[in-house]
Amino acid sequence: xxxxxxxxxxxxxxxxxxxxxxxxxxxxxxxxxxxxxxxxxxxxxxxxxxxxxxxxxxxxxxxxxxxxxxxxxxxxxxxxxxxxxxxxx
Numbered sequence: 478x479x480x481x482x483x484x485x486x487x488x489x490x491x492x493x494x495x496x497x498x499x500x501x502x503x504x505x506x507x508x509x510x511x512x513x514x515x516x517x518x519x520x521x522x523x524x525x526x527x528x529x530x531x532x533x534x535x536x537x538x539x540x541x542x543x544x545x546x547x548x549x550x551x552x553x554x555x556x557x558x559x560x561x562x563x564x565x566x
Contacts, residue, residue: 503561505554518544 492509499507513532520528521544528544529537 499561503557505558514544 496507496509499505517528517532517540520531525537525541529540532540532544534540
């Protein structure tokens with residue numbers, strides 16, 4: 478759970494609201510963990526130690542096991558997300 482410093486769920490509610498909005502606009506379920514996974518996967522090519530630190534993993538073995546399955550992006554899906562994010566931000 479993502480919570481604020483005072484342990485309230487304010488940030489979680491905001492993130493879930495944004496996720497729901499993105500779901501409606503893109504037709505793709507956008508969840509915080511999925512965004513994290515995508516971000517880290519897109520870092521491939523960087524030094525594993527750097528990616529490990531960004532991911533917050535204790536060792537880079539975890540990072541390599543979880544994020545080395547990347548096979549490529551679906552071009553149409555990426556273009557759809559790109560257009561959506563242009564309208565949002």
